[in-house]
Amino acid sequence: MNNIQIKLNGEWREVEISPGMRLLDLLRDELKLTGTKEGCGEGECGVCSVIMNGHLVNACLVMAFQAEKAEVLTIEGLKQSGEFDPIQQAFIDIGAVQCGFCTPGMIMAGKALLLQNPKPTREEIRRGISGNLCRCTGYEKIVEAIENASKR
Amino acid sequence: MEKALSFYNSRTEQYTPLNEMTILIDSDPLLFRGSLPKEEYMMFDVEQSHRPETLKEALEILDQREGVFLLAGGTDLLVKMKEERISPKVLMDLRGIKDLRTIHCDREWIEIGSGVTFRQIEDEPLFDGPMKALKMAAAEVGSPQIRNMATLGGNLCNASPAADFIPNLLALDAEICLQSLNGERRMKAEGFLLGKGRVDRRSNEILISIGFPPLKTGRGLGFYKLGCRKALAIAKLVIAVYLETDGKENIKEIRIASGSVGIKTLRESHVEEFFRGKKVSPGLMEDGARVFSEEIQRRLGTRHGGIYKGISVKAVFKRAFEKALESKGEENE
Numbered sequence: 294m295n296n297i298q299i300k301l302n303g304e305w306r307e308v309e310i311s312p313g314m315r316l317l318d319l320l321r322d323e324l325k326l327t328g329t330k331e332g333c334g335e336g337e338c339g340v341c342s343v344i345m346n347g348h349l350v351n352a353c354l355v356m357a358f359q360a361e362k363a364e365v366l367t368i369e370g371l372k373q374s375g376e377f378d379p380i381q382q383a384f385i386d387i388g389a390v391q392c393g394f395c396t397p398g399m400i401m402a403g404k405a406l407l408l409q410n411p412k413p414t415r416e417e418i419r420r421g422i423s424g425n426l427c428r429c430t431g432y433e434k435i436v437e438a439i440e441n442a443s444k445r
Numbered sequence: 446m447e448k449a450l451s452f453y454n455s456r457t458e459q460y461t462p463l464n465e466m467t468i469l470i471d472s473d474p475l476l477f478r479g480s481l482p483k484e485e486y487m488m489f490d491v492e493q494s495h496r497p498e499t500l501k502e503a504l505e506i507l508d509q510r511e512g513v514f515l516l517a518g519g520t521d522l523l524v525k526m527k528e529e530r531i532s533p534k535v536l537m538d539l540r541g542i543k544d545l546r547t548i549h550c551d552r553e554w555i556e557i558g559s560g561v562t563f564r565q566i567e568d569e570p571l572f573d574g575p576m577k578a579l580k581m582a583a584a585e586v587g588s589p590q591i592r593n594m595a596t597l598g599g600n601l602c603n604a605s606p607a608a609d610f611i612p613n614l615l616a617l618d619a620e621i622c623l624q625s626l627n628g629e630r631r632m633k634a635e636g637f638l639l640g641k642g643r644v645d646r647r648s649n650e651i652l653i654s655i656g657f658p659p660l661k662t663g664r665g666l667g668f669y670k671l672g673c674r675k676a677l678a679i680a681k682l683v684i685a686v687y688l689e690t691d692g693k694e695n696i697k698e699i700r701i702a703s704g705s706v707g708i709k710t711l712r713e714s715h716v717e718e719f720f721r722g723k724k725v726s727p728g729l730m731e732d733g734a735r736v737f738s739e740e741i742q743r744r745l746g747t748r749h750g751g752i753y754k755g756i757s758v759k760a761v762f763k764r765a766f767e768k769a770l771e772s773k774g775e776e777n778e
Binding site: 313314318334335344350352353356359361405419421423 | 564
């Protein structure tokens with residue numbers, strides 16, 4: 294067991310971790326931030342996507358100790374002072390959510406894309422979410438929602 | 446519980462299996478992972494983790510301790526750990542070492558740090574011109590999430606025969622550099638790869654960089670990957686072609702490297718031999734593709750995917766070859 298400093302959703306925290314813990318275990322089991330889901334656990338589905346130091350990563354493929362002094366943004370960190378992030382609102386307005394399991398990962402992928410590229414083309418959006426699987430929507434509405442969010 | 450989770454529930458069964466499962470979970474909270482004590486649900490059995498910030502520090506740790514696993518990007522390592530193919534007790538993350546994450550370039554040599562991610566290569570303006578094959582190959586790796594973590598050094602040391610990026614390095618005849626407390630060891634990337642998942646790295650060494658000369662006039666690099674879908678596809682076939690011609694389009698040097706058709710990423714010396722000294726023409730490309738196809742058929746036989754690869758190699762090779770010709774036409778600098 295050792296302690297690490299982590300800037301989680303804008304707030305510096307000191308958390309206790311064990312060396313065998315993944316970032317995903319830290320978020321879900323220790324910090325109870327269960328918005329980030331666990332799907333395949335091997336980087337195929339993207340449902341555990343979080344933004345670490347500005348880059349989209351799979352929390353199941355990062356060890357917790359690697360997040361030391363890192364800035365981590367999870368789906369819980371998007372809602373600021375009770376207001377949804379534009380991308381969250383766009384997902385609701387467009388109807389890009391069906392069963393909802395992929396949604397946190399999709400939104401984080403969309404968010405990471407918009408942080409780096411505020412006006413992406415549809416092709417760029419498709420590439421941006423190419424590491425995230427959705428078995429309900431057929432992606433069309435999701436792409437539309439991210440495009441919509443980019444205009445807000 | 447198994448029955449409930451099989452989702453063979455229907456109205457006729459009245460969802461009883463699901464009901465039974467909830468009762469079961471209620472009666473035994475240990476079935477729910479979240480309520481287990483920490484040691485029970487911990488994913489991996491790692492006892493120690495290191496996160497050095499300098500290469501020297503990393504080499505010292507490596508020298509003092511036994512059984513240290515190097516974590517470069519982790520996108521292959523953590524999957525292997527999850528599948529229990531390896532179970533490291535000591536992990537050392539190399540991401541903290543800034544010196545490994547830079548690309549150096551001068552007129553004669555390009556040196557890429559082993560900790561450079563595929564995302565960095567994708568975004569590197571240096572590879573915009575004739576060397577765009579490198580960008581294309583980097584963009585083929587995994588998914589955006591994977592490319593943000595996965596490193597060139599990790600990709601090489603993982604030595605997957607289906608690695609997307611390595612054929613380009615072999616086609617460029619790249620050299621790798623290993624560092625230990627005793628000094629440096631340089632060798633060809635081709636010699637570094639020994640087989641599937643096996644490389645010529647000693648336990649006290651860290652792969653620090655990969656280098657090759659930049660492409661000059663009359664030299665080109667082409668790459669093509671065949672996969673099942675655009676993202677997250679393990680390559681069925683990857684081919685990279687390096688081409689060097691004289692003023693009259695005669696092939697002075699050609700290096701062809703392939704992935705997913707052998708126990709490691711390979712140089713296709715038999716096919717290279719066919720091309721050397723000949724004049725570039727569409728007919729030559731066709732003949733070469735046939736030679737390549739025969740070679741693959743001979744190597745793979747009727748093994749799984751062998752027939753498919755024996756045929757598709759022609760098209761994949763032709764595309765890579767055409768791209769090399771295109772890249773050769775582009776002005777450098």
